[in-house]
Amino acid sequence: MNKICHRFYGGMLLSQEKWLNKMAAQGWRLIRTKKLLYEFEPCEPNQFEYRVEFIGEKSPKNAQDYASFLEDCGYRVFYKNINLNYSVGKMVIRPWAEKGGRISTSTTTLNRELLVVEKQRDGLPFELHTTYQDKLAYYRKLQRPWLYFFFSFGMVGLFLQHWTLAAVGSVALIPVLLYQITIYRLKKLAWQQEQ
Amino acid sequence: MRFVEEKTAGRLLLGAGTLYGALNSLAEKGWIAPCSTQSNRKKEFLITPQGKAVVQKELSRLQKLVVLAEEITEDAQNPPERKERAE
Known part of the structure; x- marks a missing residue:
């Protein structure tokens, strides 16, 4: 019998990944995702493992191309939303995205900002990004939307002396700092390996 | 990915995301070109x-x-x- 869970992780990619891997360790394989819903079917414990990747900066064409590439590599992919957005016909401007992805609509990349990637366990490590250069680029990509959020709300709030707006914007500094720490650690590791 | 891992005796592990970025970068430089046919959706390149x-x-x-x-x-x-x- 299938299991349905309702969860919302928002931008907490690692927590979502850990939970999916915990479910897989208990013998549950992901078969469907919706905004708040995850549906699982029974499988062998630890038969599958998951990674959650942010693709919100990609253009619709590149996001589809990347998902197809992962499928060609033998993985199963599920799209997932990073925000809770129930509006129809909404348009979002993403200045931090790549060319072609800066205007996101509900028919393109809106509510499809994450990819849940499933791999059948084969004893080999499962990492989507393996070089320091690529990992750094990925974490910078993750940091950018939060930086924009901080500048657009936090700085405008400070400028207008609208303290609620400034406080909301300042919350974005937490993920900015956390990603900056990861970037710093990766740079240090890359430097140590070069020595 | 398996090929790279075998040839380098596990020294170099290539993740799918890294490989995707590398292929796009090589294609942008014009060092490789896609050669997939309409019937074959799989990403294939030729040097x-x-x-x-x-x-x-x-x-x-x-x-x-x-x-x-x-x-x-x-x-x-x-x-x-x-x-x-x-x-």
Whole structure:
């Protein structure tokens, strides 16, 4: 019998990944995702493992191309939303995205900002990004939307002396700092390996 | 990915995301070109003449580096005898 869970992780990619891997360790394989819903079917414990990747900066064409590439590599992919957005016909401007992805609509990349990637366990490590250069680029990509959020709300709030707006914007500094720490650690590791 | 892992005896592990970025980067530089047909959706590339020239250049650079390293290590193992200055 299938299991349905309702969860919302928002931008907490690692927590979502850990939970999916915990479910897989208990013998549950992901078969469907919706905004708040995850549906699982029974499988062998630890038969599958998951990674959650942010693709919100990609253009619709590149996001589809990347998902197809992962499928060609033998993985199963599920799209997932990073925000809770129930509006129809909404348009979002993403200045931090790549060319072609800066205007996101509900028919393109809106509510499809994450990819849940499933791999059948084969004893080999499962990492989507393996070089320091690529990992750094990925974490910078993750940091950018939060930086924009901080500048657009936090700085405008400070400028207008609208303290609620400034406080909301300042919350974005937490993920900015956390990603900056990861970037710093990766740079240090890359430097140590070069020595 | 499996090929790279086997050929490098596990020294280099190539993730799918990293490979995707590398392929796009090589295609942007014009060193490889897509060769997939309409019936085959799978991403396939062929090395271009420009790509072959770059590979040859890099191979030559690495060969020169090996020769230089061998020369240096040989010199370190067999240092030339010091010539006494004739008075």
